[in-house]
Amino acid sequence: MKYWDFDTIYRQAPASEPERQYYFIEKTREILQDKFNDDVISGEARKRYGKEKLDELLAKKQIGTFMIRTFGCQMNARDSEKLCGILQQAGLAASEEETADFVLYNTCTVRDNANQKVYGHLGYLQTLKKKNPWMTIALCGCMMQEPAVVQRIQKSYRFVDLIFGTHNIFKLAELLFRCLAEKNTIVDIWESTDQVVEDLPAERKYPFKSGVNIMYGCNNFCSYCIVPYVRGRERSRKPEEILSEIRRLASDGVKEVMLLGQNVNSYGKNLSEPVTFAELLRQVNEVEGIERIRFMTSHPKDLSEDLILAMKNLPKICRHLHLPLQSGSSRILKIMNRQYTKEQYLELVAQIRQAVPDISLTTDIIVGFPGETEADFEETLDVVRKVRYDSAFTFIYSKRTGTPASVMDNQVPEALVKERFERLLKEVQQISSQVCGRDTGTVQEVLVECENDHQDGYVSGRLSNNLLVHFPGSASLIGSLVPVELTESKGFYYMGRMADKS
Ligand code: SAH
Ligand code: SF4
Ligand code: F3S
Numbered sequence: 001m002k003y004w005d006f007d008t009i010y011r012q013a014p015a016s017e018p019e020r021q022y023y024f025i026e027k028t029r030e031i032l033q034d035k036f037n038d039d040v041i042s043g044e045a046r047k048r049y050g051k052e053k054l055d056e057l058l059a060k061k062q063i064g065t066f067m068i069r070t071f072g073c074q075m076n077a078r079d080s081e082k083l084c085g086i087l088q089q090a091g092l093a094a095s096e097e098e099t100a101d102f103v104l105y106n107t108c109t110v111r112d113n114a115n116q117k118v119y120g121h122l123g124y125l126q127t128l129k130k131k132n133p134w135m136t137i138a139l140c141g142c143m144m145q146e147p148a149v150v151q152r153i154q155k156s157y158r159f160v161d162l163i164f165g166t167h168n169i170f171k172l173a174e175l176l177f178r179c180l181a182e183k184n185t186i187v188d189i190w191e192s193t194d195q196v197v198e199d200l201p202a203e204r205k206y207p208f209k210s211g212v213n214i215m216y217g218c219n220n221f222c223s224y225c226i227v228p229y230v231r232g233r234e235r236s237r238k239p240e241e242i243l244s245e246i247r248r249l250a251s252d253g254v255k256e257v258m259l260l261g262q263n264v265n266s267y268g269k270n271l272s273e274p275v276t277f278a279e280l281l282r283q284v285n286e287v288e289g290i291e292r293i294r295f296m297t298s299h300p301k302d303l304s305e306d307l308i309l310a311m312k313n314l315p316k317i318c319r320h321l322h323l324p325l326q327s328g329s330s331r332i333l334k335i336m337n338r339q340y341t342k343e344q345y346l347e348l349v350a351q352i353r354q355a356v357p358d359i360s361l362t363t364d365i366i367v368g369f370p371g372e373t374e375a376d377f378e379e380t381l382d383v384v385r386k387v388r389y390d391s392a393f394t395f396i397y398s399k400r401t402g403t404p405a406s407v408m409d410n411q412v413p414e415a416l417v418k419e420r421f422e423r424l425l426k427e428v429q430q431i432s433s434q435v436c437g438r439d440t441g442t443v444q445e446v447l448v449e450c451e452n453d454h455q456d457g458y459v460s461g462r463l464s465n466n467l468l469v470h471f472p473g474s475a476s477l478i479g480s481l482v483p484v485e486l487t488e489s490k491g492f493y494y495m496g497r498m499a500d501k502s
Contacts, residue, residue, distance in 0.1 A: 001034050006181045017170065017197045021086070024173040025201075028090045029063070031180050036063040048134065049099055057093055064102070065095035071118060072108025074260050074296055075231075076141055078211040079169050080106045083140070085201035086172045098128060102136045102176070107143035109226055111398035118143060122157055129159050136179055138162035140169060144189060145230035148401065154185070165189040166231055170197035192232045198241065208447065208479035209292075210254050214242055214280065215261035220299065222326070223337045224369060226400040227262055236261075236268050239275050243283055250289030255481065256447055257284065259295040265302035278306040285314040291481060292447065292464065294318045300325075300348055301339040312355040319464045320390075321352060324364035328383035329376035332369055336405075342379060349387050360390040360465035367424055368397040368417030370408035377420050384427055388435050390465065391492070392428040396421055436467060437489030443499045444469075446484045448477040463494075471496040 009027055014020045039045035046054050049065065057063070066087045070080040083104060084094070097103055103125060108114040118139075129135045137160050143149050144165045153160055162179050164171065167190040178186050196216065204210050217232040218225075246257055259280075261267060268275035277295075284293055293316045298307075300323055311317050323345075327333050330341040340348075352359060365380060384392065396417055399406045446469050452458035459473040461484075470493065471484050484496040 001031075001038055004031065004034075004181070009177075009181075013174075017195070018200050021170060021173045021197075021200055024177045025086060025089050028173055028177045028180065031177070032063045032091055048101075048132075049095075053095070053099065060093065061091075062093040063091040064093070065100045066092040066102040066104065067095055067097045067100035068104045068106060069097070069121065070106045071114055072106075072110065072142065074211055074258065075213070075262070076106050076108060077205075078213060078260055079141070079166075081204055081211075082200060082202045083169060083172055084203040087176075088203050089201045090173060090176070097125075098132075101134060102138065103128075104138045104140065107139060107141035109143040109146060109149070109230060109400070111395060112400075113398070115143060115149075122153075122160075126157070126159055136161045136176075138164070138176075138179075140164045140166075140172075142166055142227070142230040146226075146401070150187065150189065154187070158185075161185055163187045163189070167191075167193040167195075170200055194235065196235060196237060198237070198245075204254075206449065207253055208449075209256035209258070210249050211258045211260050212242060212245055212249070213237065213261070214259045214264060215267055218262035219266070220263060220339075221337060221404075223335060223404040224366065224397060224400065226403055229402055231262065234263070234266065234270060236271050238271060239268070239280055239283060242280065243287065246284055246287050246290060250287055253479065255290065255479070256292035256294065257290055259284070259293065261295075262297060263299040263302060264295045265298050265304065265307060276304070276306060278304060278310040281307075281310045281314060281317065285316050290316060292316055292318055294320065294466075296322055298323055300345055303348060303352075305351075308352055308355045311352070311359070318466065319356065319358055320360045320362070320466045322362045322364075323349070323352075325380070325383055325387075325392075326364060326366050327369060327372070327376065328380035329372070330379075332372055332376050332379075335371065335408075336366075336369060342383060346383065346386060358465075360467070361387060362466075363387075363389050363392045365392055365394050365424065365428075366397050367394060367421045368412040370397070370405055370412065371410040372397075372412050372420075377424075381424065381427055384424070384431065388431050389428065390435050390467070391432045394421060394424050394428060433491040436492055437494075439463075439465075439486050440489045440494070441486065443483050443485045445481050446471075446496070447481050448473065448479065450478060451475050468493040469496045470494070471498060473498060 013023050068080050068084055070076050107118045125137055144163055162175055164175055215236040217234045218228045219234045221228050264277055267277040326338055328342050444463050446461035448459050448461035450460055452460050452470050457472055458470050459477055460468055460470045469484055483499040485499045486494040486496045488495040
């Protein structure tokens with residue numbers, strides 16, 4: 001490699017964002033190119049990637065490979081698209097973990113099992129890196145916002161080269177550059193931020209649908225939840241920024257957007273010119289080319305009448321609402337700091353169903369919150385039976401360090417939680433297999449997403465209510481909305497056949 005004057009490169013970097021990151025994307029690309037040229041000449045590149053992959057890289061003028069593994073929620077999935085966009089712009093090609101020069105894990109810590117999964121994979125990465133010492137390994141995301149995690153990684157997983165958090169993901173190019181330049185472990189975690197850096201490249205996983213962040217962070221501090229600690233306080237993006245991103249997506253061929261935030265119903269409250277979520281939806285509904293609008297997640301305490309009206313009146317809003325219940329017991333809800341009662345939740349569901357009768361409702365439920373009694377659990381089952389959810393994500397309560405619930409002294413014994421969890425799961429599944437089939441025989445619009453993995457000549461897509469449909473069709477349909485007759489319900493999905501447009 002030639003001599004690199006890193007001091008000058010740092011000195012000349014622009015101070016403002018996102019210009020600074022575009023500068024570092026370019027500098028990273030230059031160093032990687034230099035190294036890649038050396039490796040091609042020495043034959044190292046051919047050994048590393050294999051002849052076929054190397055020829056492909058050369059043909060596409062790419063100069064190395066990367067792999068991102070994403071854990072956790074839609075927010076992390078969207079972040080990973082941004083991380084991916086930056087790496088591609090720096091000249092890297094997506095590849096398998098085994099042959100990647102740069103491996104990045106975008107982590108989740110909402111429950112301990114999300115955490116354990118990351119540690120498990122790290123064990124595997126260590127064996128890979130022993131074989132492939134050229135690998136650069138990086139960790140980012142929610143888990144990295146916990147000091148104890150970072151300490152453990154620095155002590156027991158010393159092969160990790162780069163650690164950063166949730167507030168500075170936009171800085172990936174600069175951090176990767178530093179990794180290459182300083183050849184030291186780089187740790188850069190911010191405790192909080194009021195900065196929202198946008199307009200960096202992003203690589204979308206699907207050409208026809210995309211997540212769009214409308215806000216970051218959470219202010220609710222539900223007593224079991226770690227998200228507010230690792231994602232910081234609520235920050236809404238300005239409506240004009242969101243709308244211009246959505247218009248751009250539409251002109252790029254995107255038909256479906258999913259508006260993302262931990263509590264979209266409180267969108268806009270902290271803007272200098274406050275805007276409600278319902279108002280934002282009305283504006284998104286006007287964007288030409290966008291045909292479907294989804295959103296995640298709605299907190300029941302902030303779901304307004306205006307939003308119900310918007311869902312009733314705006315044709316592009318999908319017939320699906322994810323409305324996390326967490327518990328059916330008003331007593332437990334209070335200790336969870338959810339700020340609604342069982343009765344208020346049921347009343348809300350009734351109002352929504354009255355306004356949008358064909359809406360599909362899904363939820364999240366936690367079993368075994370500290371102090372949960374059999375009677376509390378029965379209340380949860382009661383809500384499940386009354387609401388009859390299309391589907392429910394059920395979670396065993398997981399103690400998260402630093403949250404108020406983690407120091408409550410009446411933790412429920414594991415065996416009891418497991419037993420309740422099984423009972424809940426059975427109830428939820430039984431109901432959803434009955435509920436999900438209700439549209440059998442009707443013709444519905446399907447956004448075709450992919451070819452079917454299991455059956456040749458079939459494609460798969462989603463209904464407005466988010467259920468999957470498989471039907472005979474060709475790959476040319478991917479990304480279009482087509483009318484499909486739902487011929488058979490399979491419980492959690494449908495089989496269908498294309499219907500005539502009428
Ligand atoms: N902001 C969303 C939820 C984000 S976390 C909301 O308020 O609905 C996704 C789900 O993980 C939560 O709805 C909750 O059901 C579950 N969850 C969060 N913390 C948990 C914990 N400590 N143990 C078990 N499940 C938890
Ligand atoms: Fe966690 Fe509650 Fe915020 Fe959702 S609303 S992210 S459950 S604190
Ligand atoms: Fe997990 Fe962070 Fe999402 S903790 S659920 S990835 S906000």
